[in-house]
Amino acid sequence: MTVGSGQRWGSALDSVVVYAQGALCRRLARGAVPADGRVRVTGLPRSVDPGSLRARVLGASGGRVTEARVEVEAEPHGAGVPEGARHEVDRLSEAYAAARARRDRQQGLIEQVAGLRPVPPARKREDPHRRTPVDAWLELADFVDERLAVLHARLVELDAEVLRVEHEMDLAVDRLDRASTDAPSPHVGTTVCAVLTLDGTGDAEEVELELEYGVPGAVWVPTYRLTHRQGDGSGRLVLRASVAQRTGEDWTGVRIALATADLRRRTDLPALRSIRIGRRQSAPAPSGWREPPAGLADLFTGYAAAGPAPFRAGSAVGGSAGGAVALPVAAPAPVPAPGPPPPPSVGGSFTGPPQPGAAYGSAPEAFGGGRPAAPQAPGRPRGGGAAFTAPAAQATPAAAPPPPQAGPPQPSGAELDYAALVLSGPEEPGGRRGRLFPGSSFDAVAAEYRRRAEAVAALPLPEHAVRPRESAGSFDHRFDAAARADVPSDGTWHTVTVGEIPVGLRAEHLCVPSVEQTVYATLAVSNATDQALLAGPVEVTVDGDFLLTAALPTLAPGGVRRLGLGPAEGIRVTRRTHLKESTAGLRNNVTVLDHRVHVELANRLAGPATVEVHERVPVSSEPDVRIEERADWTAPDDGAAPERHAPGTRVWRVELPAGGTAAFEGGYEIRIPAGKALVDGNRRS
Known part of the structure; x- marks a missing residue:
């Protein structure tokens, strides 16, 4: 942690995009740019991902951000701070x-x-018997x-x-x-800020900045409210979202958008290496990386001979966790030879190759208890002619360096990420002293904040709720809320209204009497928009009265799915079957099974009803086994039906008036040759 100087700008959270897990926040800040162009934008949460910080200048001022990094400042509170x-x-x-x-x-x-x-007292052998004192x-x-x-x-x-x-x-x-995690510590106050360097702002009196950063600890699931009136072919479907976040900052009056994408998905592209036949060709040296100079270990000979340094009371500084963190001694860095400096980039990392004689990579400023490096002039690499600050004791230790290999060096992508490189101090093992390794510049307290934030991923889901990544399939969708909303950082579910979606509704009744002689009320929901409706719970209201909470399946654009509303007690169905077995053929070598089905419907509702009756006929894969249907049912069209049907499904559709009845006669005949029949094994149903 550092306490630095510089002009401070306040910031306000403007919008948040909640992904399947995690969120992307956008803050706005405004102020006058100082002469050196360095400002500190405060208000960032402690769980911010330092590698996701992005900054840019808004408006027509023509300025740009040449450097952006995250710093944490810690100051002890005075006495009398309530702990709540x-x-x-x-x-x-x-x-x-x-x-x-x-x-x-x-x-x-x-x-x-x-x-x-x-x-009683002990009795001697020669003592006579005493009477028991009952009163006592x-x-x-x-x-x-x-x-x-x-x-x-x-x-x-x-x-x-x-x-x-x-x-x-x-x-x-x-x-x-x-309770909300957007609360100060009772003992140590920590402030997370973005340190920015602006250039080219000209004579602008005020500049507006936009900061974008990612935070863990935010999840959402879709929920719906469906309003329907009987006899109406349309309805109102209100999309709502249950949002839970524990990012460390309260979202108050922000624009919220919901996305199904994975914020941590891989974005690196695959690279296919060529296969060469002929003489061996050396691989080109990687840009921006150079082996450490020879004799680096000799710099620490005097340090090792001096022995352990004595403990001093002023050599420790308190962190935000309340413990003391010892500051290791900074090791001098090699001084680069004169040459053209590499161009700077946003975030404090430099992509140009280092100068001859310099250690590979670049040293960022230390966090979590270390002291910041001296400010550098724009366009000059860090570490030139200055001592690097060793990381604090809480820094995450990096893996040991791999053994030297023959041939040109092959640095990993982490070794080329200059902003994440940490200089190892003299207290490290001999193979790491004075060298840069990938590491974390944040202390263990920040890691604990992120661990607590990610705990919301295990929050129990509401009934019928489905994770967005499970219901979205291979496509990603985004939904923008119509109004600003408030979501506190307490790790519980909060409902946010996104907007109204027009849908088409068709009330139908469905029954499968061969399975259950009960008629069910359904709503065929059609999605007429260009966005998919994700699976989730839907509260169904019919004619102003709440009916039930059902599970809405994923509805693709232009798709139709059926939503069950439960049994319809006003419609009765009765099914009777009859089987007759006989033989046919020249030698009576064909078994004929004649199945008859009789279905009756009675509508006791106050209005007309559309009823769809499902029956089934056997499906045979043997060409010698013939199945002849004798009914007026039809095969369903899976292209127009709200759901796919099993092979052999047959459908009757009828419009029943109020108080009306209907009867259906159906059947099929199965002809089985004698060579295809099992002895004593023919099933009769």
Whole structure:
């Protein structure tokens, strides 16, 4: 952590795009640019991903951002800062422990009093028999009863007090778990800011900046509310989203967009290497990387001979976690030879090759307890003629360097990411001293913030809810909310209204009497928009009355799916079957199975109803087994139907008026040759 100087600009969160897991936040800041062009934009959350920071100048000022990086500042709070919910939990925990101790002591007294027994004196052999003092026994029993009655009454009061304090402690713990994480630490105040370097702003009095950064700890699932009126062919489908976030900042009055894409998906392109036949050709040296200079280990000979440094009280600085972090001694870096400096890039990394004599890569400023490097002039690489600052003790240790290999060096992509390289100090092993390795510049407290934020991914989903990545398939969709919304950083579900989607509705009734003699009410929902409707719970309201909460399947643009509304008690269905077996053929070598199906429908509703009856006929893969249908049913058209049907499905559709009835006669005949029949194995149904 660092405490740096520079002009500070406040910022306001303007919009958030919530992905399947994680979010992309956009902040706006405005202010006057100082002469050196360096500003600090405050207000970033502690869980920010430092590698996702992007900044640009808005408007027609013509300026640009030449450097952008994330820094964390820590300052101890003064006395009297309230601790809020955590202090209440600690207080109730102590009260609960004291109440249990009092209850345990009372139980001990009860056990002592209940253990009182009359003990007669020891009798010698020559002593005569003595009469038992019954009155004393009874007095002792009365004393024990009276004392136990008082103690048990007190025990009941103590048990009630323990239950009361335990209930209050559970409520306080629940409030602490649900509290927003956008709250300062009671002991150390941390401020996350973006350090920017602006260039080319000219004589503009004020400049407006846009900051974009990614944060973990945000999830969402779609929910719907469907309003339908009987007899109407359209309906209102309101798309809502259940959003939960624990990013460390409250989203207050922001524009929210919802996306199904994966924020952490890979974006690197595959590279196919050529296969050469002939003489061996050396691979080209990678740009922007050079082997460390020879004799680097000799720089630390004196340091190793001096032995361990004595501990000094002023050599430690407190981090945000309350612990002291020792600052290692900075090792001098090789001074680069004169030459043209590499061009700078946004974020503090330099893509040009290093100068001769310099260590490979570039050293970023240290975070998490280290001191920042001295400000560099634009266009000059870091580390030239200055000492690098070693990382703090909390920095994530990098993997050990691989053994040297023959041939040209093959650095990984992490070794070419200059902003993420950390200079190893003299306390590191001999093979790492004075060399740059990929590492994390944030302390363990920031990692703990990100771990807590990512815990919302395990939040239980609402009923019928489906993750966006599971229902979106291979396509990504984005939904923009119509109005601004508030989502606190408490890790619980909050409902955000996105907008209204026009859909087509067709009320139908469906029954499969061969499986269940019950008629079900359905709504055929058609999506007339150019966006897919993801799977999720839908609250169905018919004629102003809430009906039920159902599961809406994924609905592609232009698609039609059927939504079940439950049994329709006003329509009755009855099914009867009859089977007749006979033989046919010249030698009666063909078994004929004649199936008859009779279905009756009765409409007891106040209005007309469209009923679709599903039946089935056998499907044979043997050409000698013939199936002849004798009915007026039809095969469903899977292209126009709301769902796909199994092979052999047959459909009757009928419009039943109020109080009307209908009857259907159907059947099929199966002809099985004698060579295809199983002896004593023909199934009759």
